[in-house]
Every structure is written in C-alpha cells, then in structure tokens.
Amino acid sequence: MGWGPAIAFTLTIQTRSNDVFRTGGLILKVLRTSGMLRRLLCAVLSLWFTFPAVESASKSVIVSLNSKWNSTSLLAEISEFMAKEDEQLFWRFISQTADKCPDRDWSQVSDEMKYETGIEQASKILSPPLLDLLKLSLSLRVYSPTVQLFHQTGADYAMPCAAFFDVHGARGCNVDELEKAMESAHERDPPRLLSIDHVFHLGKEAKTIVIIYGEICTQEWLQLHTKAVELASSQKMQYVLRHHMTPETHKTKVSLSGYGVELAIKSTEYKAVDVSEQKNEENIDEENFHGFNFKQLKKNYIDSSDHIEAFKLHLMESQELGPTKQWQLQDLSFQAAQRIINEGENALEALSQLSQDFPLHARSLSRHVVHQEVRRDIELNRKNHLSDAGLEPGESALYLNGLNLDMDSLDIFQLFNIIRQEELVSTGFFNLGFRRDYLPILTNIDLSEDKNKYAVDYRSAYPMFLNNLDTDVRYKHWRNSVKLLLEPYYPGMIRPIARNLFTLIFVLDPAHEDSRKLLKMAHTLYEHEVPLRIGLLFAVESNEAVNGTNDVGVAILNLLNFLAVDNAYHDALRIVVEPLTLWVVADLDSEHGRQIVYSAIKSLKRSSMTRLGIIMNPSNPTTLCEENSIPSLVNAAMRLLPHTQAKQFITKLVKEQFAKDLHSGAMKWEELAVGGMDVNKFENEKRLLNCEPLKFDGIFVRDVLKLSPGERAFIANGIIVGPFDEQETIIESDVELIARIVDSRGSSIIASQIDKWSADSGSDSPSDLVMQSFALVLKHGVNRKRTFVTLGKYKNSAVTLSAEDNDRAAMNIVAVLDPLSRSAQKLSAILQLLRKSINCDVKIVLNPIPKLSELPLKRFYRYVAVPEIQFDKSGKIIENQARFNNLPPKQLLTLSVHSPDAWMVESVFAEYDLDNIRMEQVSSNIVALFSLEHILLEGHCFDEVSGSPPRGLQFVLGTSSQPSQFDTIVMANLGYFQLKANPGAWLLQLREGKSSEIYTIASHRNTKGDEDNAILVLIDSFSGRTIRVHVSKRKGMEQRSFLPEEGESDGIWNSISKSFIAEKYDVINVFSLASGQLYERFLNIVMVSVVKNTKKPVKFWLLKNYLSPHFKGSLPLLSRKYGFDYALVEYKWPRWLHQQKEKHRVMWGYKILFLDVLFTLDVQSSLWMLIK
Template sequence: MRNVIVLSLLLLLNIHHVTSAPKGVTASLRAKWSMTPFLLETRYSPLHIMLHSDLQPGSQEDGNEKFWQFVDTVKELTVYKQGESVRSYYNLIIKKAGQFLTDLQVNLLKFAMSLRSYSPAVHASQQIASDEPPPEACPAFVSIHGQHSCSTKDIKKLLKAAAGRPIPHLYKNDHTYPGVNTTEVPVVILYAEIGTKKFTLFHKVLSERAAEGTLVYVLRHFVVNPKPQKMLLSGYAVELAIKSTEYKAVDDTKVKDSLVNAEDDNTDEVQGFVFGTLKKSHPELQENLVELRKHLLESTNDMVPLKVWEMQDLSVQAAARILSVPKYDALKLMRDLSQNFPSKARSLTRVAVKQEMRKEIEENQKSLGETVGVHPGDGELFINGLHIDLDVHNPFSILDILRGEARVLEGLHNLGIKGEHQGKLLRLPVNAVDDSYALDIRDPAIMWINDIENDPPYHSWPTGVQELLRATFPGVIRQIRRNFFNLVLFLDPVREESVELVKLAELFYKHKIPLRIGFVFVVNTEDEIDGASDAGVGFYRLLNYIADEYDLSQALISMVSLYNKVDVGETLSVDTISDYMKRKFPKTDAERILSIESEYDEKKVPLSPEEMDPEELETIILQRIMDTTNAFQRAVFMGQLTEGSDVVDYLMEQANVVPRMNPLILSTDRKYLDFTAKPVVDEWEDTTMFSYYDSRDKTAVVAKRMKYFTNNDEDGMSAVTMWIIGDFEEISGRKLLLNALKHMPWSASGVIDNPSGKPSEDNSVLYRAIWASLLTQKNKAAAEFVQQLVKDESSQLLQQGTKIKDLLMQGMDVDAFEKKFNTLEVDFIRSQQLFCRDVLKLSPGQGAVISNGRILGPFGEQEEFTVEDFQLLQKITLSGSAEKVKDKVKVMGLKPKHASDLVMKVDALLTAAPKGEVRRDVQFIKDSHSVLHLSPREHEVFYDVVAIVDPLTREAQKMSPLLIVLSQVVNVRLQVFMNCRAKLSEMPLKSFYRFVLESDVNFLANDTVSPGPVARFLDLPESPSSLSI
C-alpha cells in the first residue's frame, strides 16, 4: 500500500520528516533553531515566571534575588556534564531548581521543559548576542555601552569611558543583579552560558561591583558553540484523514446479513484463514468457524463498512466500553478508540449497553443543557471552573493557566483550606478592579438648579419608568419626569473654563434636556477670607443669597448674566460682582452678603487643580445619557427598578458608588502582601534571625504575631483587617492611628511601628505602651486607653516627664500592664522596622495602611488619611471579596481570631490573583454509570478538572491525550462525563489522529536525551485507501 501524504500543519515551523511503511506512518516537527541547553531554558521556565510574579509588592525584587541565588547554585554546574549522563545532568538541574520551587512547580517545570516552551526565548537571547556581534573565539564577553571585551581585566578601563557612550536598550526578560539602585552608573551586559567557568569568573567580578553600586549588571545567555542538531517539538496534532470511498455506511436493506454471507462464502480469507477450505475439512464445526470468522473480522484493522443500524449506538457503546475497564486505563482506552476509530468501529458494535447508563446520560444532558448550555455531543473542559476552549487554547496556554492556578491553589492549601472549602473559595465571584466609580450625590453641599420630578417645566412629561421600554428612534433622549440623569459641576468661579461650563449647563436647562443640574463651588475655605476681596468667595455668597431669597432658577440666570459680562480671555472679578449686585439688588446690604460673617457661606469645598474641557463635555454628557439609558432599561425589565422606586436612591445603591473620592484608595494599581508562606519559626524578638527571612516569611511572621484592637470583648469575626503603619512617636503616626481607632467598630486594627531612627527604650515609650495594652488588656479597655494615649495632650504630658503608669485608665489591669511594659524590649520593634523596609519598601518614619493585605502608601508628609478614608477603604475592601470570603469561612467553625486572620489572608490571595472569566460550577445529577472518576492524591494540592465529551468526536481525540498528560503533570480530581449522541446516522470519525504531547523530557535506554516526540500511526488498515496527513 502506498499512502498519499498531504502536509498542512498550521505552524511556522518546518516538518522534520514523514516516513511510511506498509502499516505505519511517523511524523515529527523540527524547529528551525538549534537545540538549546536545559539549564538555560530553566531560567525562562516556571522558575523564572513564578519567582517574578508582579502580584505582590516586593515580589519582583524578592524573585530576582532568588533567581540570582539559583544562579549561584548552578554557576559551575556544566562541569558535571563530563562525568554524568544526559539524564543525570537533567535530573541535577531539576534538583537544583527544586530548592526554590514547590513540588507542584517542579512538575510544571518538567512539563515546560518537555514542551521546550522557553527554547525560543533562549534562542532570542542568542540572536541578540549575535547582533553585538561577539568577539571571535570568546566563550563569554561583556558589552559596556557598545564596547566588548572577553576579559575581566578590561572592565575597569571600559567603565571609565562608558559615560560618553549611549546606554544600551534593556529588554523585559533581562535579569538585573540586585545591587544599589542608581541610574548614574554604566550598564554592563554579560553574554555567557550559566554554569561555565568563564561565566563564574565574570559573574564574581560584576556582582561585586554591582553590590558596591559602581555598575548595573545585566545577564543575557550566550552559547559559544550551539549544537547543530535541531530539536523536535511538542504540543501539536497530526491527522491522518481517510479519502477512500470504502469507509462509509452501508444501507442494510441492500446488503445481506453478514452471517448469511459467512455461510455462503466458501472462498473468503480472513487474516490467513481460508474458511472455505476449513468448512469442507471440518463440517461438524460450522457454527464455531462462523463465530471465529466474525471475531477475526471485528479484530482486524481493516475498515469494514458498517450498516446504518450498527452505527446508531456507537457513541454510547464506546462510552460503555471505556467505563468497563479499570478507571486508570479508561483515558488510554478513550484515546485509542477515538484516535484509531476507523479500525476500531467494528469491535464496538458488539458492546452491550445497560439501560441505567442510557437513562443517566439523558438526565445529565438535560441538566447540563439548562445550567451550562452544553448539548449532546459537545465537548467542554473545565479546570478549577475555568472554561478551556480547545479550539482556542493549546498546551502552551494551558501551561500558563496551570501555573497561574498553582499560586492560588498552593496558597489556599498552605492556609489550611482543603477539600470542598477550597473549591467554594476558588469559585467566589471576586469583583475585578474597576476605575469607573461614581460619587454619591446625596449631599447638601450640592446646589441643585432644577428638579426633573418636581419642577413645573417638566409637569407634562410622563412619570412611569416603563416609558424607558417604549420604542423610539435611535439617538432620541426620552423625556421622563424622573431624575434618571444627574450632572454635578465642580467649579472654581474665577477660572476661565467656568464661564463655558455654566453656559453649557444653561444650554441643557434651556432646551429641557432631562438632566438634573447641580453645582459645587470650589473656592477658598479659610474663614478670614472676605467676599469683597476674593471674587470666588463673593460669587459663591451672592448665589447662595439669590437661591435663598428668590429661587434656584434665578441663581442660574444670575450666574449666566455675571459671566456674560466677562470678556473672552478674562476672569470674573470682585468689581463685576459688586456692579451686578448694585444694579440687580440695589436694596440689599452687600457688606452683609460678602463679608466674613456672611450667613451665605455654606456648601463650599477646597480648591482642586483638576480641569475639564468644556468643548468635549457636551458630547460626553449626551453620550453618557444614551449609555446609561440601556442600564436603566435593563433594570426596569428585570424588575429591579419599579414605579415606586426612588431613582436617585437606586443609583446611589449601586456597587460602584462611593461616598468620597480618594485616588489612592480607588486606584487600579494595587499591591498585596503574600500571606501564604509557612516559616519554620515565627521569631521576631531575634532581629538577626528575622533579617534572614525572605519577604513572604517576614510577612507570615508579622501576621502570626500581630495583635488587634477590635470593637468588643467577645472578639467577634471581622471581614476587614487593617494594619496601621507609622512612627507613633510623631504627630502624623499618632493621628493616623487615632483615625483608625475611631473607625474601629467596623474592622480589626493592628499596629506596626516604623520609627524614624534606631529603636531604643527611650524613643519607643508610647509604642511599647500600645503593645503592652494589646497584650494584657481586654479589647474595649485597650482601645480606649490607646485612643487617649495618642492624643496630643497625652503626648505633651509624656514629653513633660509624666510616666505611662500615670496615664492608665480605670478598668485596666494595671499590674499586668506594668509588668509587660517594663519587660518589653525593643528587638521586635526593630524587626517591624525591617519588615517596613524590606517588604513594604517604606523609608524610616513613613506611614501606610494595609487593608486585608492591600498596601496603601507611603503617605506624604502632609497627606492625611481621615476617618472617612478608612470608611471608604472598608467599603472598597468589602466590595471585592472580603464579605463573600467571610461568609464561606464562617461555616468552617473556626475561632473568631483565627477566622478573621483567615479571611484577611484568603481575601488578599484571591483579590491579588489575575481576574479572568467567571468560574463555572459544573455538577452532574447522577454519576454512577456515565462519569469516570479519578480521585486526587491525599494531602496534596489538586486541580479540579471536569471534562464533558462524546468519546467518538474530534474533541475526544484532543482531550483524551491532554487529560492523560495533565494527570501525570499535576494532582487532579477528574470527572469525565460521557456526553454521547444517540442514533448516529453516519460514521462519527473518519480519520486517524495523534496529539503529540509529553509530561516530561524523555531519554533513551543509554541515558541520552530522546530526539524528541513524534506522531506514530501503527497498525494502519491493510485495505487500499488514500490517506492524507
């Protein structure tokens, strides 16, 4: 047989080779670049990615530090190449990487290595080195602002002249040695192969100089003599399609029964047996020979045509066959049946199917159709509830998903959350960080010029919210007597832009646009400012007078009239205001209205430098009205907004509405602490030991040793936990803590000292008193004492020589407090200072707030975090996932202190994770007869994988090998539902298929690395047919 091979692989790589034999075809995919060293790929692999997460503050710095520790560990590793086999050398690399990775991450590293997914990155670095170009016969070299050298002796000379040459461009994947941060020193790029002696020589010199701050040391990989061998790649599929007309359904009304054929045909040969001769020689064995012939026909690889009635149950018969074997062989059988279906179809026709299985499949299909939208025959894959579309995703993107999920799964596991609780927390709908916040406009500071619902000009408009659903021409703004749309303008009256904004507001008002218009005047709020000398204050007081004595519409008309008297390019003046008052209100007492004692001095806010463009505002407002109309229509249709609803209240109750604006709190650029480490010890009294912890361990120790102010002596569970950081011997730190304690009824508050200088007993009296009260007093007593202690009066008394014991309050345990205070040393304060410096990146004395792991700060010298800011932060934290996490943790039955800690840690973990699509909770009504179950290994992190697949579909051809490899790479709890189609009328698959994917690098019997994965088609049909790849 000669197979016709057609190559149509949608990859930007060349085909290595395709060979054919009478019963086999082998195909492989060869890269265009040379084989790259495993050690260098490890640098780009999960080791690099996982150590360089940007989810937590300091993680990049900490990860970079760990990477260089890995480099120091393997800097001379290539010497082992000489005496070790390739397999042993590879295992050594994995072992070295394992010092910095968890077991799960090591498995993902092996999977990445098998895919060679980071080989292109290594090759890209090699190409960059080639573009320098490298000096001849140079195994490693440095590039210093364009000048090259192969010797460490030339570095000093090249550095001297580097300042006169341009700084080289650096790339995202470049590794910079963690030296002294500076931009005023030369950049030295080392091109070398990690693990070689030449690299070690350069690395020693450059790392020492970088630590001194005399240069910036950047590493790029360079192999002086790359292997010419091209590597075979993985992660692709090969299909051997059948073009023969023999493989088709046969109308059973036109073909005799096979049993009749078997009896009548005395000359046919099947797999070497001539049944005509056998029947003549052994007439007494006629029935046995017929059965033998049928068995041989069904076991042969030949593609025997099936009758229509034989095909109807093939899908469910395949499922029954798969579920009948031991469960750990089931996926392999599914792969064999789906990928070799043309030659396996005949054998499936004899499989009996239980009625229970048919009924269960139908019930599950009905349920899945209603809940997930999956129909019979569809193929779907879910990993931890995330939908994996195999038409979109490939092994490389799935590796990225596995790696992203690993951090959350391991975090939950390390926090002690396992089993069903893990799945429930993982599927919580964590709100994505959004910057489209709205301000609550139910504030008396706003001067509303009109009211759509009550003002006479709008009485003829309909009032029903159902009017929103009435059909109109596109672009038409519906005139409904409801305050659906509200515009608030914050104006500084004397700014030139205010003229156009007021005129724009008048335009909307005049043309009866259904827009409620309000003003907030941004003017000088100092009490001693006189309206007769400050035009903004005078304007503002005049308008208040007109609004109070006349009406708001008259105030708007007056505003426009005043601004009409301002020439283009000029601003409002005191003289303009005085002249207007004399002309329009000649009998009024201007002094009474404009003076410092004016009664018309409410509703003003401090000046802000932000501006808006009046020319664009009209278009923006009208577009916003049109966009918001859609949201209102949806709310009316869903019954959320009814005729009895107060529209403004409905608007202000939306999740994105906040009571005040604070860019620091509302920023989308958020950093979180990582609480998931499990340090061996939790020591912070020993500052030296604490200094050796990495960032995650420091955070874990501080979290474990933290004590909290709470709102009652029952120590109830808190959804929000805040850490207050500052120098509490300074006014700014004490004020920050006082504001936090005033907000305390809604959260638990801990304190961390970040003193401006070196802590000592003399300069830490107040903070040691705070900590002593936390350690010895009941919640209410400790909170009341500290609130009194951080006030300015108490601070002044302490400075005047008053003792702490003289400030103690009634109801406190004085003896316990004094004993703890007098024995409390300052080492733990030094450890807290190290935490602020190394983890939070704060300078000594700087303040910050941490809310459920989210860091806000450092605060500027004049920046105040008020009680209202704490309330806003509380609202934003709760709206993320804190409230939902609290509800899930509450059912775990933990003690309140432990439960609050767990809420804080889980909330930080989930909120910091990248936001993707919504996780689906796929459930099966019954799973006894139609679902394959594979249980995870106990006491290990596991992925929850749910597959829905018809075993005789293209999805099964892809999914079965993927699930096999997935179960080899990570610990999985796997459920595979056989989503079979009933009453097939044609052959479900008409091709042989191979998915080339391996879980780890393969080696040959002689311990050399395998040339690479290949797609093998063995035992192909012997019948003449046309096949194409």
C-alpha cells in the same frame, strides 16, 4: 514448529461460550471449535501480527514539528522557570549551578546530563509539586521562547566568543576587557533594560550597567559571571544576565509539543488523485492478502474453510471505516460512554483509543450494549445539572478548580500557566491544613475583573452637567427608544440614543495642573457627541479658613456657584460588614501618621465588627524605645491593657490636640488615663517590656510590604491599600470604604466557609485563617468566575479518578464531554498528560448525543505532549512525534496540523503528498516535518475619542535596524490586526505616510514601553501576545477621514487601493492557492499559461500555508525560467472568527481573509485565480 513462545506473548484466550482472541489490540470472536482449529487460529493470528510484510501494521504516518530557531539551553530554561516563581530563586539556581560547572567540560556534556544536573539543583530549591511542573515545562519547552528572546537581543552585535559582555556599548570577551570597559563607562549612555531582564540583587544602585551574554556553565560564561558577581557585590556595577547560545553547540532545532495532528477522511467534489491505474478493489488476491495465503490454508484445512473465510472477512472489514446503516449510527455516542464507564480506572485510555481512532472502532462499537441505568443517569444528570451550566447534549467543557476553560482555543501553554497558579493555591490551602475543602471558597468568590465592586451615589454632590441627551438640540437626530439597546451594535462602542442612559463624572480640582487633561477629555467627548452625559464635580479645599481670595480652586468653585457637598450621602452608603482585620501602617511620631490611626479607630464606632491592628513604620527608628514616646505608649497599651481600655487610651494618645501637648511637655500621659486603668501598674509593667521587637516592624514594612520609612498604608486581609501621599487626609468614611471593598471581594465568604471546616488548623485562630486564605486567593487566584459542577446521585454518568498521592495537595479537574467528539480527541490526551504530570482528581462527566444521523468523527487524531523529556542512549533529546499506526490501507486521507492560535506552521519536508494519503500506495512510512515559522503578534486598535476602530490604519513591525519587516492593516471588525513575529524584542509603529500623518499612538496595553515613537513589544512565549492600542488624530487632523465614508467606495479593498498614489498599474497581481500535488501541477500549468499570454509583468501571490515543500522548492526555478515574480504569503485565521472544520472550507476562508482584509500593503489591485 514451536508456536508456544509466539502465542504466549500475543494471545489471551477466554473460555466462554465464545472464544475471544486478543492480539496486538485486535479482538476476534469465533465459535467454540475443536482444539486443533483453535491451535490453528492461534498460530494464524500469531503469524499475522509478527509477519514482517503486513501492510497496515508496517507503515505509519509520522509527523513532527520543530522551531525555526536553534535549540536552547535546558539549564537556561530551568532558570527562567525559577524567575517566573521568584527572581531570588533565579539567582539562587544560577549560583548553585555555577558551583557545579568546574566539575566537567560542559561543551562535551550530553543533553541528558545537563537535564539531570539542572533537576538536581532545582530539587534543592523547589517543592515536589513545583518540581513536577518544572519537568512538564521542560517537556513542553515552555521557556524556550524566553531564552531565545534574550539570545536574539544580543545576536546583532554578538562577539566571536562563547560569552561576551556589553558595558554601555563597549563589548568584549574576557575579564581584562571587562574591567577596562568599566573605566570609561561613564562616557557612554547606559543601555535600556527589558522588563524581564535578570538584575543581580546586589549593586542595583550602581550607575554602571554590565550585561553578560552567555550559556550557563560554559567556561567562558563562568569567568565573566564570577567577576560580575564580585564587582556587583562591591556595588561597582549592576549585573544583568542574558542567555546566549553559540551555533556550534546548538545546531539542532527545538522539538515542539502542544499541537494536534489529524488525518481526515477526505471528502471533496473533485478527484484529487490519479485513478486511471487503480485496480479493482473488489477482487482480492487470496494468495497474498494481509500476508496470508488463504487459498493454501483452505486446501490444508478443508473442514475449517468456513472459519478461515470468516477470519478473511474480518480482515476485510478492518479496512472499511464505520457502519453504513442508519440504525447502527444512532446509539454510537452512548455506546462509547458505556464502554468508557466499563473501563473504570482505565477510562482515560479507553477514551483516548475510542475517540482518536474512532473510524477503526465504529463497527465493533455499534454492537456494544448500553445498560439502562447508564442511559438513565446520563439523561437525568444532563437535565438536572449540566443544563444549569448551559451545556447542551454533545457539548464539552473543562473545569480546573472551577475555572471554565475554553475548549475551542485551549492552548497547552496557557493551560500550563493556569495550572502553575492553581498549584500555588491548592498547595497554600494544603499547608494551612485543608485538602479539598478549599474548593467552595474558590467557586463562591468572584474575582473577575469586570465585577462591580461598589458604586458611589454622586447625586447629592450636584455635579455640573455639560449636556443633556434627553433635551439638547444637538442630539435630536438620534432615536430615543430604549429598545435600541436590544439591537446589535459594534463591539466596544456605545449606541447613540438620545437618553441619559450612561453618565461620566469627572472629579477634579479646577486649579490643579493634572485636571487640565481631564477637562480636555471631557470637552473632546462633548464635541464628538459621544453618547454620554458628562458631568463635572469639583473637589477643592474644605477648610473654612480657605476662601476664594487665597485659593484658586475655591475661587473657581465660587464662581460657578457650586453647592457644598452634602456629607449625609456617606450614611446612605453604609452597609453591614463581616468581621475584618484592618492593619494600619503609620509613623506615630508624625502628624499624618497619628491622623490615619485616629480615623481608623474612630471608624470602629460605626463598624464594631472590624478589628484594628497597628504596625509601626517610623521615619526615625531610634524614637521607638524612648520612654513615654507615643509609639512606646501605644505599644504598651496594645500589649498590657484590655481591649476597651486600650482603644480608648490609644485614641487619646493619637489625637493631635493631646499629642502636641505630650511632645511639648505641657501634658503627661497619666492625664490621659481612662476609666478603670491602674496607672501605677501600667507604668511598672511598661518599663519591663522589651521595646526592641518594635524595630522589626520597620524591617517587615521595608522588606515585605515594600514601603519606605514613614509611609502610611492599610492592610486588609492581605490587600495593601496605599501608600498615601502626605497631602492626603484619610477620614473615617475612607476607612469604611476600604473595609467594604475588601468585603465585596469575598472576605465574608471565606469567614463563613472556615466556620464550617473541621480540619485541624493547629494554633492558627479563625481570624488568622481568614486573613491567610484571603491573601492566598488574591495573590494566586485567577481573576475569573469559577463554576462547581455537581453530579448529585447520578454516579453512572461519570468516571472519577482520584489523585494518586494523598500526602500532597490535589487539584480538581472536571471534564464534561461527548466521547465521540473532536473536543474529546484533544481533551483525552490532555487529561492523560495532566494525570501523569500533576497530583489531581479527574472526573469525566459523559455528555453523549442521544441520536446520531451520521458518523460523529471522520478523522484520526493525535495530540503531541509528554509529561517529561525522553533521551536516547547517547543522551540526546528524543524528538516529539505524532504517530499513526494501523491505518486503513484503502481510505483516502488528508493530513492537517492543528497548532495553537498564535502559531504559524508550514511543512518543510514530505516525500509523499500529504493532502492525498492512501497507505496501500506507499512503500514505507510517511514522514512529515513541519516548522514553526512565526509566533503571532495580534492586537485591537481603537480611536481614543470615538472608540471606533480606525479601519485601514497601517502598522509596521520590525527592529531598530530593520523597522519594517512585516506590515498589516486594522480591520473594521474589533479593530483587529495581525503581524508575524518570532521570539524577540520588536518595535510596532504606524506606517510612514497617511497613517502617521493623521494619527499618533496615544496609549497601549500589554506592551513593554515606548521607544522612539514606537511601541516595544516582547514575544517571549509560545502564546504570542495580544495588545490593545489607542490612537488619536493629530492636531488639525480631527475632521480628516482615513477612509471614505460608506457608499463612497466599493469596499474595504477598493478603499485601501485608492489610498496609494499610482497613475497606472504596471504589474498584474494574481492571487491563488492550492493543496495537494495534483492541484499544484494544475497551478504550474496555469501560471505558465498566464505568463505566456500577457505582455505585462506578472506577480503571483500564493498562499503559503498549504503548499508542499516540493512545490515551494521548485518556484525559484520556475520563476527564473519563465520570468515572473512571486511572493508567498501566509496569515492565521483570527481566533474570534468562526472556525471551519473541513480543510477545503478552511482554505476558502483564507482566500476571503487574504483578499478582503489582510492583503499586503504594497499591492494596489489583484486578480483571483481559481484552480480546478
């Protein structure tokens, strides 16, 4: 029959005491048999996996997720990647790509050709590591929301052409219209630019702003772009480029990545499917079981009937999920760990297979032997190392270059941004000559924003305190026990305790206009009894010639009888600092410039370990090279004199008393010569110096430091402190404070580590390496504390996978996990993605649970993400999918999509019931399509004065044309609010009515500015945006409460409902939810019953998150037939609330969240309808 070819590619035989047959992932062990039977089994197995009618292998579950917006240009996404790196790279890429545009008709070019063109141009700009990240970003479509934001800004007034311009409101499609619109531009107001707009580097000073909308490389865009570059280069206009795509060329949606899909083994207290016609599963049809006629096989091979029966039993077991006996469960986690360790270099693949399809492997895994050394090393490593990191048995953690990433909220898009930053750090150190030796620096330095950097002892200044919480009568109703600090309280608020535990000092000049705001804030905090001791410290002119008769500030100070500040406290703050290179940027021709240099030099006497450098920043560069000018003399001293002589000589040169005499000619510089200085030799050598290099200091200051001519600043290990105002006087103690701040951020740690390094650093001195390393960490390092996980000698508790390319920088990734956990299912896919995308060392530290009492995983799982975009034969992008093959045919499964926290996803196509999947009951693949309906805008709102959340405050979100598209209320918990959005520029404002009457927006963070009493918020990424808003009560509304106090209402919902003005309820509002076709049928029946049994209008509020596409499509017909109204509502479970795992528990959580917290603002009361 010719079995050979079929067996050759499907079968591997190991000749041991047992024969192991491997076919398509199945491992079948049988006793050694005769050659004839072995050939029979080979043929049977070969047929089984090639037979076209095999049920479990031929049907799959396929899930995909698309964006709601149309596909975006790959070239535009590449340009946005460049812009995130450097705006100059953006325009360089645009210029290079534009040169390639005339080569072909881009309207007919395939996606693959556009991709290859973009990558080709990018490879000329980016380093290999960044090019790899670019490919990953395109696969994840990271910058598609950014491109869509630009498209959306021009969608409201788009012209009927592929590319168009906007000149102060005048729009057109061609070059002639552009020139004509520019002539009258001065008659119209210029447009408001976005913070992420791309402005051409030439023409930025021009008053006319021209915005070009179009798709890169289309002929229409190219014509406008070429003309815009020409006009901007001649300083006639500012050229702003925004992406815009036409629907005709971008009809498809964006195929998304970065989400997980689960098929959970369904557990419910009610039957979810019709079982009336189900057959008896215990009766197996031997004539057609998995494509085999076992009855006929037994007749043909009577002597081998026992082995054929064993094979049939194995097929039967493959349909059952997991062991059922307690003793088989206990060691499963350790058995999985042993299996992964055995795989060595293939450990990630084994981890992925075991965790994501665990229900299929549970029975065979329970027979795996765990070696004693593996068990011992895992337990010792957990005891001696993992416990120090706060990890209990079974817990998971992911460390990227020491950064501990939250496993529960791990977002591939946020992870991508972190990887991009860490790639710059690792590559930077690699270019300095170090490979993996930089990791101790990152883990020892704490750059977290909440770290205390320094403290000031204000006591010696004797501030005037407005209150005393210990003794004032107004605080007597407060408790005064310090034990109250141990009790829980509202997050972000200070518990009222009658003790001076917290002190707030305002340092101000009482006569200065800006001080009024501070004084007003101090008074407000005092009046509202905020539990702070509030003090005022006056800072006025210290010149003795200034008194109360000629200075208002001093007069107020004298009036209040303040004591002079005791300068001795500066000495109390002195600390020993490590070596530090401090650069002073100054204009030595000015008094202010000489003063700052003089103070810096004098500070060296107190801190001999600090080195000082001077960078010239003259207001008038022509004086630099004038003979015997102070800048030229200082330059000569630094280059010609020994260190001690140079310091003494420069000190005299910049001392104002001598500098004035030098300028007036009353003194010659020779009179300032210091001991041991050969004046004649210095004069002769000074004349030979080339002074021209001094002019490059000014260019460096302007282009790199971004300082204006004459401005003063300090540079310490890459940190720029300044520029300082002309009125600011920098004294010695200020310089010392700067040095201490820099040292507190880790300069001494870096210096200590570099001393230990043995890498070849070329010509760089250790001090240069310290400065370069420090600047690198501060510029690109993430402001979070890092942790270095060590393993010691317990090598059998982990698997190490080294980076593939030793000639490139490598990042360090450590994953601590239980191989049979939900975290491992997701993490295994992410680790595989990172291994293929970036050069990294990966260490998998196994942390299994010692004794299990139940199956650890009751779901199948897939995570959708690939390292690079794939194209089909026609050049179109292949859709990303989650595919489940070889599922158990009899098990009841329910499908769920696990998307990032900021995503709101719903199903848009499914022929089968996704809530109740049984593979043996379907005739073909189960295909489900989901859509990303919204990207969330989240926020936290607090009262500016009290710091408490203004619960019940209402926000609306929209655009200038539609200001109230979405609405929500502020929760009492953390002041949280949530609004649906999509990529674009949005306006957030208080809802008209009680909210805007009582409150006004005082300040906000992580936003993009204000516009007409609203907050401008940009949604430009898949991670959404979380903002922080502070509101304050309007004048005259300070005592008015938005909601009644506790005890005056039955709850939050009752409070909100009473805040609306209504005399009677004309509509019955009914809220309900359902999932699965059976319960949706029940819901239909109950809805019709409610309508038929009431005379009042009815409106149904249905949770949209879990409704099937078929049910959502039938609602309009049902509504018209029975005359009821309905609304589909959806919310996302807040990321900071405890997350349920089982689907039905998640749904009940949504019901509580919807009714009690986030219900729509237009509804006054509702009924809850339970469907059972």
